[in-house]
Amino acid sequence: MAVEKKKLQEESVIRRFYKIILSWDYLALLKEYMKQKEGTAESTLVKVKNRYTDVDDYIATYEPLIFEEAKSQIIKGKEEEEVTYCKLGVVKSWCEADDFHFIEFPCEINEGESISQNDLLLLSRDKQFLDRKRLPTVYAFALVEHVRKYFDTRLVRVRLYLAGEFLKYNTDDVKSCPRLFNMRSHICETERQLYFMKQCSLSTIAREYLAIRTLGCLPYKDLILSAVGEDFGTEVDGWKIPTPLREYVENSFNQYQREAITAGLSSKAFVLIQGPPGTGKTQTILGILSTILHATPTRVHSKTYELRQGPQLPTEEKQRHWGVASPWFSNISPRDSLMPKDGDDGFYPTTGNELKPEAVTSSRKYRARVLVCAPSNSALDEIVLRVLNGGVHDENDRVYCPKIVRIGLKAHHSIKAVSLDELMKQKRSSANKSSTNKQSTAGSNDDSIRAAILDEATIVFSTLSFSGSHVFSKLNRGFDVVIIDEAAQAVEPATLVPLANQCKKVFLVGDPAQLPATVISDIAKNHGYGTSLFKRLMEAGYPVKMLKTQYRMHPEIRSFPSKEFYGDLLQDGDEVKSRTIRAWHDYRCFGPFCFFDIHEGKEAQPSGSGSWINIEEVDFVLFLYQKLISLYPALKSGNQVAIISPYSQQVKLFQKRFEEIFGMSAEKLVDICTVDGCQGREKDIAIFSCVRASKDDGIGFLEDKRRMNVGITRAKSAVLVVGSASTLRRSKRWNKLVESAEKRDCLFKVSQPYSSFFSDDSLASMQKKVAEPSQLIGPTDTVDNDVQPNTAATFDDQAQAEDKTMATWT
Numbered sequence: 001m002a003v004e005k006k007k008l009q010e011e012s013v014i015r016r017f018y019k020i021i022l023s024w025d026y027l028a029l030l031k032e033y034m035k036q037k038e039g040t041a042e043s044t045l046v047k048v049k050n051r052y053t054d055v056d057d058y059i060a061t062y063e064p065l066i067f068e069e070a071k072s073q074i075i076k077g078k079e080e081e082e083v084t085y086c087k088l089g090v091v092k093s094w095c096e097a098d099d100f101h102f103i104e105f106p107c108e109i110n111e112g113e114s115i116s117q118n119d120l121l122l123l124s125r126d127k128q129f130l131d132r133k134r135l136p137t138v139y140a141f142a143l144v145e146h147v148r149k150y151f152d153t154r155l156v157r158v159r160l161y162l163a164g165e166f167l168k169y170n171t172d173d174v175k176s177c178p179r180l181f182n183m184r185s186h187i188c189e190t191e192r193q194l195y196f197m198k199q200c201s202l203s204t205i206a207r208e209y210l211a212i213r214t215l216g217c218l219p220y221k222d223l224i225l226s227a228v229g230e231d232f233g234t235e236v237d238g239w240k241i242p243t244p245l246r247e248y249v250e251n252s253f254n255q256y257q258r259e260a261i262t263a264g265l266s267s268k269a270f271v272l273i274q275g276p277p278g279t280g281k282t283q284t285i286l287g288i289l290s291t292i293l294h295a296t297p298t299r300v301h302s303k304t305y306e307l308r309q310g311p312q313l314p315t316e317e318k319q320r321h322w323g324v325a326s327p328w329f330s331n332i333s334p335r336d337s338l339m340p341k342d343g344d345d346g347f348y349p350t351t352g353n354e355l356k357p358e359a360v361t362s363s364r365k366y367r368a369r370v371l372v373c374a375p376s377n378s379a380l381d382e383i384v385l386r387v388l389n390g391g392v393h394d395e396n397d398r399v400y401c402p403k404i405v406r407i408g409l410k411a412h413h414s415i416k417a418v419s420l421d422e423l424m425k426q427k428r429s430s431a432n433k434s435s436t437n438k439q440s441t442a443g444s445n446d447d448s449i450r451a452a453i454l455d456e457a458t459i460v461f462s463t464l465s466f467s468g469s470h471v472f473s474k475l476n477r478g479f480d481v482v483i484i485d486e487a488a489q490a491v492e493p494a495t496l497v498p499l500a501n502q503c504k505k506v507f508l509v510g511d512p513a514q515l516p517a518t519v520i521s522d523i524a525k526n527h528g529y530g531t532s533l534f535k536r537l538m539e540a541g542y543p544v545k546m547l548k549t550q551y552r553m554h555p556e557i558r559s560f561p562s563k564e565f566y567g568d569l570l571q572d573g574d575e576v577k578s579r580t581i582r583a584w585h586d587y588r589c590f591g592p593f594c595f596f597d598i599h600e601g602k603e604a605q606p607s608g609s610g611s612w613i614n615i616e617e618v619d620f621v622l623f624l625y626q627k628l629i630s631l632y633p634a635l636k637s638g639n640q641v642a643i644i645s646p647y648s649q650q651v652k653l654f655q656k657r658f659e660e661i662f663g664m665s666a667e668k669l670v671d672i673c674t675v676d677g678c679q680g681r682e683k684d685i686a687i688f689s690c691v692r693a694s695k696d697d698g699i700g701f702l703e704d705k706r707r708m709n710v711g712i713t714r715a716k717s718a719v720l721v722v723g724s725a726s727t728l729r730r731s732k733r734w735n736k737l738v739e740s741a742e743k744r745d746c747l748f749k750v751s752q753p754y755s756s757f758f759s760d761d762s763l764a765s766m767q768k769k770v771a772e773p774s775q776l777i778g779p780t781d782t783v784d785n786d787v788q789p790n791t792a793a794t795f796d797d798q799a800q801a802e803d804k805t806m807a808t809w810t
């Protein structure tokens with residue numbers, strides 16, 4: 001009954017969301033957007049706060065922000081879409097229901113085009129409107145309900161709201177509007193022609209809207225609103241980690257990771273874990289999974305109980321103890337009835353690794369069911385792969401591959417074996433085999449197969465957005481625990497989406513000192529919409545477990561970001577220094593940390609782009625890269641070098657120049673990416689091109705400390721920053737970086753021609769006095785100190801190419 005009520009409430013929230021958006025006037029949105037660009041728009045938005053008095057206060061803040069973001073997605077999503085196509089549909093049928101109009105029309109969908117459920121379309125009676133040649137009078141937004149096969153084409157069903165335009169978000173008042181009235185008369189007749197254009201998908205934002213509107217149903221809503229949580233005490237007493245597993249945790253995790261893992265067994269609803277770069281966030285999540293799946297309530301192990309009841313307690317007793325040990329445990333009995341007494345129930349085979357698949361024994365029936373989420377497919381697949389490759393440790397410290405399912409679209413091929421689609425294929429074929437034997441098809445339909453797989457899974461993986469999809473609403477069992485990786489890279493409403501799956505315990509793992517979520521609307525961003533739930537709780541004083549030992553960077557790379565972004569708290573893991581020493585450290589100009597002052601460089605803005613380039617920095621980096629690979633040829637293979645820039649146009653320029661000079665696709669040699677695109681990655685060497693170089697101007701979004709943090713913490717052995725010292729010194733933070741390089745004698749002022757900076761004499765002057773050859777490791781086995789002509793291009797070729805490119809650009 002309660003479930004039905006919840007469903008009805010959700011449906012009404014979503015209907016209201018669609019009504020508001022579908023009532024919007026596209027031309028008015030465009031006007032508003034232009035005003036915003038000119039800075040003349042008036043805003044009634046409220047800034048995101050650290051704490052909210054009640055659910056109404058929360059909704060009053062977030063609802064307008066979500067709609068603002070939706071407007072930008074409609075306008076900008078369209079602006080940035082590479083191919084926009086205007087298509088023709090002829091009304092085949094129409095009807096009116098629940099305040100909406102529904103129409104169906106057949107339509108050709110060509111290669112490269114896609115229209116799917118929840119896409120927002122702009123419909124118009126006149127083609128000229130969509131071609132922007134004439135002001136229209138009959139147009140409206142429409143939402144795709146479904147797309148079905150229809151003879152050789154597709155039949156598209158869309159929903160429109162034509163009653164009038166909404167005046168405010170918090171009332172149901174609408175103002176009648178001729179545009180919508182005209183559209184109503186036009187579509188309520190078959191054979192009428194309509195032109196339409198896809199604007200954007202509303203799936204994700206609709207789920208986020210639903211999440212904020214149903215916040216009041218969450219068991220920990222007060223915690224989310226007030227951001228108050230008690231300090232971590234010794235509340236793990238209720239749980240026993242079996243000795244072999246405890247020893248594994250003690251031996252394999254550092255002190256901070258262990259604290260985060262044991263905090264996971266506390267009765268706290270929310271556990272926040274901050275993981276600065278390379279501090280083993282993913283490793284810690286694997287540790288949490290092992291303990292949370294295999295710890296048992298202390299009282300189940302108590303001697304008196306065993307004496308009284310025998311080792312096998314009655315089911316109800318066991319359940320009671322699980323409940324006492326942790327109030328977040330909510331899904332014990334369904335698993336009990338689903339699982340066989342002993343042995344594997346044939347869920348799916350191994351995935352090519354050496355690990356044993358999970359065998360379900362009676363003791364394993366009592367344990368948490370976990371949902372692991374991440375904001376993006378790539379971040380999610382990274383962690384799925386780690387679980388697949390590394391497995392989890394059981395109560396006897398045996399490693400095995402748990403029953404996991406990756407739900408959603410675009411799963412990476414490396415983890416396909418555990419994607420829901422793949423598992424369904426397997427189940428379908430085994431169901432078909434058995435149905436031919438038994439002449440029965442019962443249970444073989446897709447819905448029941450899907451439900452069976454998801455019910456059996458111990459860990460389900462999904463993006464934040466997909467966890468709000470209909471697949472989840474059909475689950476028989478919810479989740480006890482939700483772990484959200486990269487939680488600081490999600491807007492708060494996105495983080496709330498998976499929490500609706502009945503879980504009582506939430507782990508937010510991420511790093512607010514690195515880049516936040518992408519917010520399309522500048523106005524919403526300025527009102528704090530990009531703030532993650534993690535960051536808000538942390539700023540409000542909610543306790544955070546911070547991982548402080550890093551295993552990635554050479555200590556000389558670690559020192560500046562540690563001071564600047566982490567209160568000087570970062571420590572180096574054992575042997576990090578010896579593992580990150582490389583042959584190129586023989587020269588001061590090849591790291592571990594350097595700043596190259598390209599003082600003659602000039603920033604420029606390619607016309608029509610808001611982005612920046614700096615040709616001199618590109619030229620210098622090409623010399624730098626070529627010198628490195630000629631001295632250390634092993635660097636040519638295996639993509640060990642990253643070239644990073646905050647500006648997408650600079651990234652494009654690097655790609656173009658690499659292709660010109662090396663005659664092959666740049667990504668075969670190096671990883672060239674924007675700062676925003678390289679978060680989470682690591683390379684042996686990272687070259688960072690700052691771009692901004694002017695006499696008196698500012699440095700734009702390069703100033704953002706989170707961008708700086710991500711840019712300079714990707715490298716294991718060398719971070720080589722290339723920029724204009726005089727420009728960067730105008731920023732307080734960048735000035736500190738330049739000064740830090742100066743103090744450490746690794747600031748190099750570089751003048752043209754750049755080839756002379758890397759001449760034999762110049763390099764000899766930068767050779768360190770005491771080399772440590774015995775400590776050299778890694779891809780330097782083939783060290784060769786003679787300059788080798790490169791397979792693709794020599795220095796002279798490069799200098800010529802540089803001249804050519806200069807000519808093209810000037």
Ligand SMILES: Nc1ncnc2c1ncn2[C@@H]1O[C@H](COP(=O)(O)OP(=O)(O)OP(=O)(O)O)[C@@H](O)[C@H]1O
Pocket residue numbers: 252253254257275276277278279280281282283284551552573680681682
């Ligand atoms: N306790 C530990 N002892 C030794 N090595 C460790 C430990 N924890 C993590 N590592 C190593 O540190 C590296 C980084 O770990 P991991 O990938 O889990 O970090 P991360 O914080 O998720 O990284 P990122 O910053 O890229 O998100 C890995 O090579 C891992 O094996």
